[in-house]
Amino acid sequence: MKNVEIAVGIIRSHDGKIFITQRGESSHLAGFWEFPGGKVEQNETPFQTLQREIAEEVDIRIHNAHFLKTIEYQYSDCFITIHTYLIEEWDGEPFAAEGQPSRWVDEEDLNADDFPDANRSIIEMLKNLDNKI
Numbered sequence: 001m002k003n004v005e006i007a008v009g010i011i012r013s014h015d016g017k018i019f020i021t022q023r024g025e026s027s028h029l030a031g032f033w034e035f036p037g038g039k040v041e042q043n044e045t046p047f048q049t050l051q052r053e054i055a056e057e058v059d060i061r062i063h064n065a066h067f068l069k070t071i072e073y074q075y076s077d078c079f080i081t082i083h084t085y086l087i088e089e090w091d092g093e094p095f096a097a098e099g100q101p102s103r104w105v106d107e108e109d110l111n112a113d114d115f116p117d118a119n120r121s122i123i124e125m126l127k128n129l130d131n132k133i
Contacts, residue, residue, distance in 0.1 A: 007046040007083040008037030009054050009065060010126065011094055017104040018126070019094045021057065023116075033114045035084075035122065036094075046083035054087070059097040063089035068125065073118035080118050086129070 011019040020033045038053035040046055051062055065085040073080045096102035107127065112120045 007049040060092035
């Protein structure tokens with residue numbers, strides 16, 4: 001079974017909206033919504049991955065990212081480790097630079113059923129985030 005390590009950014013605007021993108025039809029778990037990010041490459045830290053992937057996927061430069069937590073999840077075909085970061089300061093305007101659908105959504109409107117199973121605890125954490133930071 002393969003192990004996959006990823007870093008994702010929860011891009012939150014000043015008015016509390018979260019930027020999400022939709023997984024492409026040819027990707028694993030196609031059609032689900034996700035927080036932008038990607039796989040940690042060899043000799044790369046999760047934060048370096050976050051900076052690279054956010055620049056590639058949503059065309060912004062991160063000023064500051066707050067590490068939230070690491071989540072581990074077992075799918076039938078792989079084991080996922082997700083490093084989650086909150087991004088509230090950046091340069092640029094987020095958009096889906098790879099052509100995939102994207103949108104801003106209110107935190108309270110995030111629906112775990114629209115995301116891959118590994119993201120459920122991230123969404124639950126977001127709903128309680130302001131009490132923890």
